[in-house]
Amino acid sequence: MAALVGKGVRDMLKRADFMTVPRRQRHKKKWAATEPKFPASRLALQNFDMTYSVQFGDLWPSIRVSLLSEQKYGALVNNFAAWDRVSAELEQLSARDFVNEAIFHGEPEPENGQTAAPPPASWACSPNLRCFTFARGDVSRFPPARLGSLGVMDYYLMDAASLLPVLALGLQPGDTVLDLCAAPGGKTLALLQTGCCRNLAANDLSTSRAGRLQKVLHSYVPQDVRDRNRVRVTSWDGRKWGELEGDIYDRVLVDVPCTTDRHSLHEEENNIFQRSRKKERQMLPVLQVQLLAGSGWTALPGVGALGCAGQRSGRMGAPNRCYARASEGAQGNRVLLPLRLAQCVRTGEQS
Numbered sequence: 001m002a003a004l005v006g007k008g009v010r011d012m013l014k015r016a017d018f019m020t021v022p023r024r025q026r027h028k029k030k031w032a033a034t035e036p037k038f039p040a041s042r043l044a045l046q047n048f049d050m051t052y053s054v055q056f057g058d059l060w061p062s063i064r065v066s067l068l069s070e071q072k073y074g075a076l077v078n079n080f081a082a083w084d085r086v087s088a089e090l091e092q093l094s095a096r097d098f099v100n101e102a103i104f105h106g107e108p109e110p111e112n113g114q115t116a117a118p119p120p121a122s123w124a125c126s127p128n129l130r131c132f133t134f135a136r137g138d139v140s141r142f143p144p145a146r147l148g149s150l151g152v153m154d155y156y157l158m159d160a161a162s163l164l165p166v167l168a169l170g171l172q173p174g175d176t177v178l179d180l181c182a183a184p185g186g187k188t189l190a191l192l193q194t195g196c197c198r199n200l201a202a203n204d205l206s207t208s209r210a211g212r213l214q215k216v217l218h219s220y221v222p223q224d225v226r227d228r229n230r231v232r233v234t235s236w237d238g239r240k241w242g243e244l245e246g247d248i249y250d251r252v253l254v255d256v257p258c259t260t261d262r263h264s265l266h267e268e269e270n271n272i273f274q275r276s277r278k279k280e281r282q283m284l285p286v287l288q289v290q291l292l293a294g295s296g297w298t299a300l301p302g303v304g305a306l307g308c309a310g311q312r313s314g315r316m317g318a319p320n321r322c323y324a325r326a327s328e329g330a331q332g333n334r335v336l337l338p339l340r341l342a343q344c345v346r347t348g349e350q351s
């Protein structure tokens, strides 16, 4: 019928149709058209259901529950405080040091009768990290950290899974370390706790976030240790780090910006799944790869993970992953570790 009616008539009909609509309804219609279809947090969940159900398979429902539940913290013991007293106090709360348990008392019990995969022969964990968590199903909270007798805070509350990249980096005494995307500083602090850093460069593009990182360092690390470890905080664009300093570090942690999944599921404010941030979200994998490249990462034949990060770009948004690069031994072998949420599940904690 549209083909039979001339343009002038169609315009007239449109105008007539418009004029028959009462004023209030007209206004309502316009408002409804500009309103987002659903909240960013719902869009986030939809995205995660599509992406992660494929990536994590049977594990996804339990990860989903944990992401939707209240965050459960781990208490990273500050070795620059009276760590033995702090550990004892945390034990009194019935919390357990999951790092110590995993390293010295073997792998956690495999679930559903599955056999736990043996750790790779080359696996070397960063030493001296102590992080307490409450047992599965125990939703107790840690009291806020306090200033200890040595003038620094007792422990740092963080997502226990955030410790995994630091453990996986396998720091050795005397290492020079770069933390390329460091703020607000949980992992930087953990790197210092190992006691292995001869030099630590902590960088973050955002000056305000780098300021938060400085505050964390001041609250947790004594001045002489900061001086001794030559901790340097910068606010450069990590994509250009290679041009500025070249490849001079033994260990590099690149904790790339990501879809901050828990935040995206719980908060509308500053949510990367807002429609206005679609482009930014789609570009995240590109930024992640640029940061990896900027850190001096060179893709080796057979290392597919770097490509993966790029391929997963637009459709679903960026995968939430931390990448750690470590040079190993004289051959300079590099490992790229896509640390997935599944690993948090293996620690027996909610991520």
Ligand SMILES: C[S@@+](CC[C@H](N)C(=O)[O-])C[C@H]1O[C@@H](n2cnc3c(N)ncnc32)[C@H](O)[C@@H]1O
Residues within 6 Å of the ligand: 162, 180, 181, 182, 183, 184, 185, 186, 187, 188, 203, 204, 205, 206, 209, 236, 237, 238, 239, 255, 256, 257, 258, 291
């Ligand atoms: C996942 S957060 C890092 C969290 C931090 N590692 C921690 O454990 O507390 C990613 C960080 O990357 C920073 N960032 C984004 N683009 C960057 C760039 N081009 N160069 C350096 N840092 C960047 C963001 O400001 C953000 O603080």
